[in-house]
Structure formats: structure tokens, C-alpha cells
Amino acid sequence: DVVMTQSPLSLPVTLGQPASISCRSSQSLVYRDGNTYLSWYRQRPGQSPRRLIYKVSNRDSGVPDRFSGSGSGTDFTLKISRVEADDVGIYYCMQGSHRPPWTFGQGTKVEIK
């Protein structure tokens, strides 16, 4: 199974400042069709996860352009250009290139300093 490793696991951030979360996979996530199935989710307290980014860098509908995804192969990053109070929560990466199983990272808790 592909292991997804996120860092840091806790990320205190200052409002208005940028934030970055890393996600590394134990194998390259390039699928046989040439796509890379790496997604990012945010889970706010008391809510279910919401997908923010799919296929590395594509924002889902309604996701602010403050959020961006990048990376390739085994190394991926989610960036928030300017953190807002609504951004607090736990962020997860997930791979769907080597399936089954689909696998998630451990989660990164983003909180305001």
C-alpha cells in the first residue's frame, strides 16, 4: 500500500500570513493514464471533509484561489497564500493512483496563533 506522510502535523499560523503543508508518498503517484491522483481535503471542526484540490493542482468549485496545490512524483504541497480564520481545521492529502486501497495522510492541524 502507498503510505502518505504529511508534515508538519501541527501548524500554528498567523492571520494574513502564508502557510504550507507537505505530503510525500512512498511511491510515485503518476498513474498509467499520465494523471497524478493526489487530492487535498480540509475538515473543519464538527464537519465532514471537503475536497479542495484534485489531481495535484485543480481547485474544486468554490475554493478560493488562496489555495493552491503543486508537486509531482512523490512530493506534493498545499499552500494557503494568506490564512483566514475560516481556514482552521485538519488538512489531509489522499492518493488514488495506486488503488486499491486509496490512502490518506495522517492530517495536519492548522490553527491560528
Next chain:
Amino acid sequence: EVQLVESGGDLVQPGGSLKLSCAASGFTFSSFWMTWVRQTPGKGLEWVANIKEDGTDKYYVDSAKGRFTISRDNAKNSLYLQMNSLRAEDTAVYHCARGVGIDIWGPGTMVTVSS
């Protein structure tokens, strides 16, 4: 509005059975793979199973093989998860989710396996 609502979670004894349901609305259910994901405080998010649009292909996490069965009824826009031989480690919130891309999640239903 796209919506997924799970039901059927309960407290069950080890070795017992439970069937979870997920009611889908706001999209063409029969056009999407559907997925179950569970969440625990200790293990985070874990993909459990998914099923093809027409129900012909199904995949399971190793720990669920032989114990869980995923199914769907496209006429009723419903997804199911039959769970047998339940163990303490199956205790989790079970989310129904849309697609292999897992883009939409339901709020989840709590399953507690304990004596």
C-alpha cells in the same frame, strides 16, 4: 444541492452485524462510483470500500474483506454497507462519499463496537 446522508450506525457487540445506508440526492447517483470511508481519532481517515456505477466491481480494504459487503440500489439512490463479524477496531464514524475521486462526503454515522 448534492447531498449524502448516512444512517444505521449503532452500538453493537463484538461479533455482531450492522447495515449502514446512505441516501443520495442532487445528482445522478447511477453515474458515479460510490465509496465508504471511516474516521477514528486514532487512525484518521481510512478508505473502506467502493462500488462501480452498476455494482459490478467492488473493492475493499484488506481488514474488511470477507466481513463487509458494499452494495447499491440505483432505483432508490442508495448505498449500503453490510458489516458482519464486527471488531472493536471497526469503531469509527462511517462516511458515505461520491466517486473514486471522493469529492462529496456525508456527515457520517457512528458505529461503536463494544461489549
